[in-house]
Amino acid sequence: MSQTPESKEEKPAPAPTRDLSKVPVGQEQNEAEAGIRAKAIEAQLKKALNVPADDETEPSPTKTHAFWGTQPVPAKPSEQVKSFEEAHPLEDVEEKMKHIRKTPLPLPQEFEWFNLDETNDEQLTELYTLLRENYVSDSDAWFRFAYSKPMLKWAINAPGTVKEYKCGVRVAGTSTMVAFISAVPTVVAVGGGEIKAVIIDFLCVHKSLREKRLAPVLIKEITRRVNLRGTFQAVYTAGTVIPTPYTAAHYYHRSISVEKLLDVHFTGIPKMMNVPRLKKLYRVEDAVETPGWRKFRGGDAPVVREKLNEYLRSNFKVAQLFKTDEDVIHSFKPRPNIVYSFVAESPTKDIDAFGSFYCVTNECPKSDKHPSIEIGYIYYYFTNGRVPLVELIGNLIVEAKKVGMDVVNALDVMKNKEMFTELKFGKGDGTLNYYLFNFNIPALQPEENGIVLI
Secondary structure, three states: OOOOOOOOOOOOOOOOOOOOOOOOOOOHHHHHHHHHHHHHHHHHHHHHHHOOOOOOOOOHHHHHHHHOOOOOOOOOOOOOOHHHHHHHHHOHHHHHHHHOOOOOOOOOOEEEEEOOOOOOOOHHHHHHHHHHOOOEEOOOOOOOOOOOOOHHHHHHOOOOOHHHHHHEEEOOOOOEEEEEEEEEEEEEEEEOOEEEEEEEEEEHHHHHHHOOHHHHHHHHHHHHHHHOOOOOOOOEEEEEOOOOOOEEEEEEEEOOHHHHHHHOOOOOOOOOHHHEEEEHHHHOOOOOOOEEEEEEEEEHHHHHHHHHHHHHHOOOEEEEEOOOHHHHHHHOOEOOOOEEEEEEEEOOOOOEEEEEEEEEEEEEOOOOOOOEEEEEEEEEEEEOOOHHHHHHHHHHHHHHHOOOEEEEEEEEOOOOHHHHHOOEEEEEEEEEEEEEEEEEEOOHHHHHEEEEOO
């Protein structure tokens, strides 16, 4: 729920006809088997829920907003408060506690709730498959997220997360997962204060169930589970506009593998440009030159936690905070093909700067040249000035190239706008809307927002 592959800097040319002679041996058969499996699940779901075979309707905006009209969120921008002095929860906690349902919400008898166990490879594979086939893709279906199983295991298992926060729906008596939503605990700085909250992510419903309005049931169920543990606020993002975002951020992209990105239509050739000139323009150095630059280590956690939280609090109106060293180590300890983090030490071994990025594979279903591209997303950082922000993010681009990223993405949140031009980021198509559940705050500019979700 936290990203969108709407990322092309220019609209792509029409998709080329796929040459099956170029498909690796065995791939065509595997794709056929996957298609048969998907159709079988779809038929099973439609039969169970009595959905007509040709019913492809999606929930209307009116119905969606009818649901959100019952939730503790501002119904429209005019209902957002004008200052942080006015910021407040929209529900009374004591009153809410009296009416929290103690048992899960009912589902049609063909389906059942279950708590995903990320240590069970079969269940993790089911989640991977559900997200790969039904989660976010761009409007032209050129790209779709393919979160790896290790990435998912990392993302849904932050410190303090309990099994009830990994909330799935499956076909009763089977392992077939048809919907999922997750929550991980966090603390959010809001104005001059803090609120205990959860991050809601990976809301996904099988395509064949979307007209049955299962998403609101998932949201209400995860809300119930979180409320039972004494948390009443949440932060979440979406590419769509629902009531009511406190800010909207845009994606920017910094090309690394120019020819590959052109081949898959992630980007195009601007006027007065050609491929050799583009490759020269986007050339990335092979090594970082900043003195004292090295990978983040677990022993850095206390200093990084203190300085990162101070940077976030002092520079942004709303920001995620990392309250324990365990939070910092989980979030930033380098993990191959998942997350990479670095620090810059001064001559006296003081940590002057910190930066990180995480990795997501984007599959390219319409490309007959490359099955996927690797994207590094700028994550959290701080700098005290000895290492300028442009240098810090430039170093992350170098590190992203070294581990095989084809492009680096960044939202225009935090101070990212200050480095876009010099580091040759181009604005993409994607917009990400930020929301707070049960907490009314003023509308913000994206650069006032210090939250980056996975």
